[in-house]
Amino acid sequence: MPVEENQQPLLQEEEERAYDSDEKVLIIGVDSDTESGGSTVLPPFSWKKLWLFTGPGFLMSIAFLDPGNLEGDLQAGAIAGYSLLWLLLWATAMGLLVQLLSARLGVATGRHLAELCREEYPTWASMVLWIMAELALIGADIQEVIGSAIALKILSNGFLPLWAGVTITACDCFIFLFLENYGVRKLEAVFAVLIGIMAVTFGWMFADAKPSASELFLGILIPKLSSKTIKQAVGVVGCIIMPHNVFLHSALVQSREIDHNKKGQVQEALRYYSIESTAALAISFMINLFVTTIFAKGFHGTELANSIGLVNAGQYLQDKYGGGFFPILYIWGIGLLAAGQSSTITGTYAGQFIMGGFLNLGLKKWLRALITRSCAIIPTIIVALVFDTSEDSLDVLNEWLNMLQSIQIPFALIPLLCLVSKEQIMGTFTVGPILKMFSWLVAALVMLINGYLLLDFFSNEVTGVVFTTVIEYDHQTSTASYLKHAVSVASDPLDGCQI
Template identity: 55%
Template sequence: METEREADLLEEEPPQENGVIQSTQGLYSSTSPPASDDEPFSTYFEEKVPIPEDVTQVFSFRKLWAFTGPGFLMSIAYLDPGNIESDLQSGAKAGFKLLWVLLGATIIGLLLQRLAARLGVVTGMHLAEVCNRQYPTVPRIILWLMVELAIIGSDMQEVIGCAIAFNLLSMGRIPLWGGVLITIIDTFVFLFLDKYGLRKLEAFFGFLITIMAVSFGYEYVMVRPDQGELLKGMFLPYCENCDSAQMEQAVGIVGAVIMPHNIYLHSALVKSRQIDRGNKKEVKEANKYYFIESTIALFISFLINVFVVAVFAEAFYDKTNIEVNAKCNASGSPHTDLFPLDNSTLQVDIFKGGVVLGCFFGPAALYIWAIGILAAGQSSTMTGTYSGQFVMEGFLNLRWSRFARVLLTRSIAIFPTLLVAIFQDVQHLTGMNDFLNVLQSMQPEQCGALRAGGLALHSLPKLCVLPGELL
């Protein structure tokens, strides 16, 4: 039945005007009918940002500003607590040696985001809607379940990061389980910021990215990493004397950077601008500006990740527990017992990372680190929920209110995290982060989803005015 339905869609001739094939938004929207006015449903697209007319210039900063927003929301996934933990462990375990993996993963991520954005602009559908249209029921449901697992796994990392940040900022007065519960509440509050306007919501995300840049940039300036070693590690694809621990960390970097659900998110976010898909010039222009914006956004996220890697590579690579214990004891840190009196290599995570920064560089470094982690967790929590909304709409034609969607994903993510926070210690909580990073690097659903996007290209000559614009 699915195959027959797709064949019927392909055979329908699009409307023409003056000999030009017009955009067939109606055909595409058949997979995702608009919500009725009385339906308690809202998405990121309650308003669309107008694009200023400027026919005289090849490049316009006014137009770039109008297109700025989706790429920065997308880049949040490159800065979530899972990424930060992967960065600090990369620096502590391998020094600067794995920076080239981070650079390569970010470049691959940019290419995937470019394809996702172009898919949304050219077809008028986001990736989940394309998968709905191209795949029969069983593969589509399997793909949806895999994406949902990725979203839930990412959500767990964000909850863990926020809980640890609250614990550090309160000097332990807020227990980990308390931080988990606070995260439930503030997520609901922040998610309704778009009621005040789409651009204000995007500005809020920009503010959170700025907090991360300032926080981790401060740590970078305090530590003053060796710039020569940094550049060598970034551009020399080699890991001298690396063992299985460093190789596992390299896999974790890829899993932390290339997030499956982020591809779905970006293909949906680009629909928030007023673009006439029947106008080839406008579509080409949108693709150009979205690519520029995505490049800038991912460059900023890459710099922030480099800040974290470099800080821990310079200050804590090859440090032993007994060295850190002595330093923390001398500084009067209440967390000295985290580091046993032995000569084993220091093992760090988001929590210990803040502690050792406080021991070596003063309390300000600890608090600023915690603020950066909190900003990372809060921002990625919101974009993760948007991803879940788009994925559920596209794959299942199921339209839930945002409240119901957040309640479901939060409950699934928080239940196991809360159990660990109550009955185990912080090491077990951050250990979940490490496991989730490696797990997400092995999920193959990106390939299946992008194959669906490729199949959609074969439909474009029949269904769209712009065959080939996705390439």
């Protein structure tokens, strides 16, 4: 019996964790909470502590700025103008709620979502959730890598084809592994720089475009929706919540050293993470707003509005706004490259946690990162080779990948909401009835919107296939009838003539 008791801690130590104890950031003065009248009294707000907790929320916010989101922004601006800015604001707020629940789960339990799914659900259910999470991650990574490859093609004046850009982007896995060796804070600093590059480049373009301030504020404050912009509206909401990001945030918050058994420390961590995540998503909202308004000002109401995509957006901007001191084409390319590179690295990061949490294979981090990267890069290179010569094909591919993300959303949201509602797991940090009801309403709304997107997409695809098949059948039937008649006339010239 004593042997078994001694073995239990050993087994727990052998389980994979998001971060080893020597990798975590030490929070100075975090255990200064006191008990008063049965309730925990938190120490006063500290900017120093906020700085120490700052990082995970900004890594999480990268998913709101990936190339897929940027494409949704530019299409919403070009087609709907300023009218969907209010929806972008509220979609970001819904995304913030989901991410705060993910952080709450990680901080309160000391485990991330993938680990808890493995522990709480039957093996078959856990495997289904893992497969769905991996598919969502691969789909998102293909979009992100293709976005980086497009940016490299722009910045090289077309010298680098897409497949070469994909190959170069694959190397960010090794950059990530190199940076990770220098500690969590160094890695977070790199992401802060990449977000700063996006803010500067897209802000520069926003200033060049000189959008209407009155229309911009009216678009944010007054809800408008028409039948012509419903598809763009659904896209704005649908691409905000990324399935792999729900798993990622619950793991990122493990990077700070706190005692999860002390209520005061958990409450204090949740307070600072909430402030940090809100600030991070406020910045991401502003960047998305910049992109939407740039294209709203330049292309809304023009014949080009329906033909703009990620591939040709840079050239359209160059034609519209000209060169200036620094050609806007390259400013766009730099911003797009920062978005693609940052999102692919966070995708690799998320892949590590998802694989480690669900499978608990005991692999070293570099090996997990390499496997995760290979799963995404190999299909992406194939995609790049197949679609390199066709912009329209890339847009169609992006739509299919968005559908893949939509299918995966329930497999991340439902487990998250179920787990944060269980008192056996969350203890005193179980979500209350009001927050629980509101969270399920938001989740239901997101899933309904994505369900509409799926139905609309597949109905159009099926209609297109049926229409093409009917046209081809009619064409073949008409051709066969004509040939038959021609043969009969050739054999009997008088046949078919009216006398």
